[in-house]
Amino acid sequence: MSNQPSLNDYIEDISDLITSSLLEIFPSNWDVPSNLKESMTYSLLAGGKRLRPLLVITACEALGGRREVAIEAACSVEMVHTYSLIHDDLPAMDDDDYRRGKLTNHKVYGEAMAILAGDGLLTHAFFSLAQIARKHGIPSDRVLAIVEDLAEMAGPRGMVGGQVADMEGEQGLTSISQLEYIHTHKTSDLFIFSLIAGGRIAGADEAKITALRSFGHHIGLAFQIQDDILDLIGDEAKLGKKTQSDVKQDKVTYPYFIGLDESKLEVARLTHEAKRVIIEAGFPHPERLLEIADYLVNRDH
């Protein structure tokens, strides 16, 4: 379709939409302690790529749903992702001073506020999500299913579990299946949530939800292996961070287990499989989903 914006413009449009919507969700006159609000918005607006909101909206549009209806869910997943980064950067966890070239939350606001800002973002994600029934007339049982999905994918069996496994893994991971567990839960689970949330908002049937789940699992894993690869051979200037950090921290990675070439092949295989599932599921507008599968692994930062 020649009148369609390019993928880059499409991604940038959605990223801008999410940033302005987050500013509306956290207005300057919001009645919460001002330092807490500052701390939360600091990280929300710290220049993330908005990949998860992109997945929510693209899945919704792939089914013919309207973008406007998916905004709050897209913002919710960005809040959850942001909280996880804030807590992850804490001294007791990864102890990072910088993220995307900016000081991490606790370096600006202190550790206590960073913990609470993370807690606040996680909790408010559910608030924002619960609104969509009233705001857009989406049936309550569908919204409740999305709430349950988020709690599952972001919780102990999902992202938090992946985080714990990752933390423990650094101290002696022995198999690639353990590494896959970590990648699946640390990364794929929120990708999956984003996709099925967009799908449910657009009224997807269970077959489509299953396809989106499989797509998310595959692109999430491919994305994470690509991260391992970029850490090994990426361009520091483009990445905005030092490479070889995994090797220096004795982190096990896909290249560590199966080598660089085999890891690249695995990324290609996973991406191909992700696209196959979407093509076969018969979405009315699958193009952007397919483009995004490639985009996620062709990036150089």
Next chain:
Amino acid sequence: MSNQPSLNDYIEDISDLITSSLLEIFPSNWDVPSNLKESMTYSLLAGGKRLRPLLVITACEALGGRREVAIEAACSVEMVHTYSLIHDDLPAMDDDDYRRGKLTNHKVYGEAMAILAGDGLLTHAFFSLAQIARKHGIPSDRVLAIVEDLAEMAGPRGMVGGQVADMEGEQGLTSISQLEYIHTHKTSDLFIFSLIAGGRIAGADEAKITALRSFGHHIGLAFQIQDDILDLIGDEAKLGKKTQSDVKQDKVTYPYFIGLDESKLEVARLTHEAKRVIIEAGFPHPERLLEIADYLVNRDH
């Protein structure tokens, strides 16, 4: 009603029910990293008084609802309360080594795991809550309203906001209205959530919800002022912790602002007002709610 159990037996029954239900929600074969599960259950089973679950169930029963239907919501609020204690005890926050005579979570499992256990409990509270539509046939819109309440009362405008204000307050609180803000959000908000969740589960109309909200606000504040009083003049053996900690930490309290006698009068006034609201709202079975209002402030630990 002479065949009714005593208040103490009633409270103990509910406490036992919550403990056994939490064990069912976190079964030993649950598929999450075992250290994460241990860390979460350690704090959940560390001997809390289960006051918030008590409020959920009592509010439900005051409206003629069945206890069984309110269990998951009661467990959810206990998870949220427990997460807040775990994060509150962290070195970056209150830096406490003991709670209720037991080592705090991070002293046993380390700081990183304590942060993640808190995150996991907060997230899983929403999962457990979302279940009740399917499990007990409660209408989805009602369950969604409870989800929204929890996210509001536990989030930036609620408990997390109170926590931030408390943290900043220690560095120079100047008015009793600021202290009331802290108490309201740090304590009353989860009390209010518990009561209106129990009410919604039992199908309360908006007038009853408003009464439960007011009741929760008043007993929460009374409870917290009583805490201030016990810290000043309580029995260390019964409390299981050192008294005078507020004075030593330069914390401002109600007795600091208005004196001990006036604080006791305020507790009595708030409790009276809480009970008046419930009596006038015409609940079918208000007795336990009224008893609990007295129980919360007559305690010596």
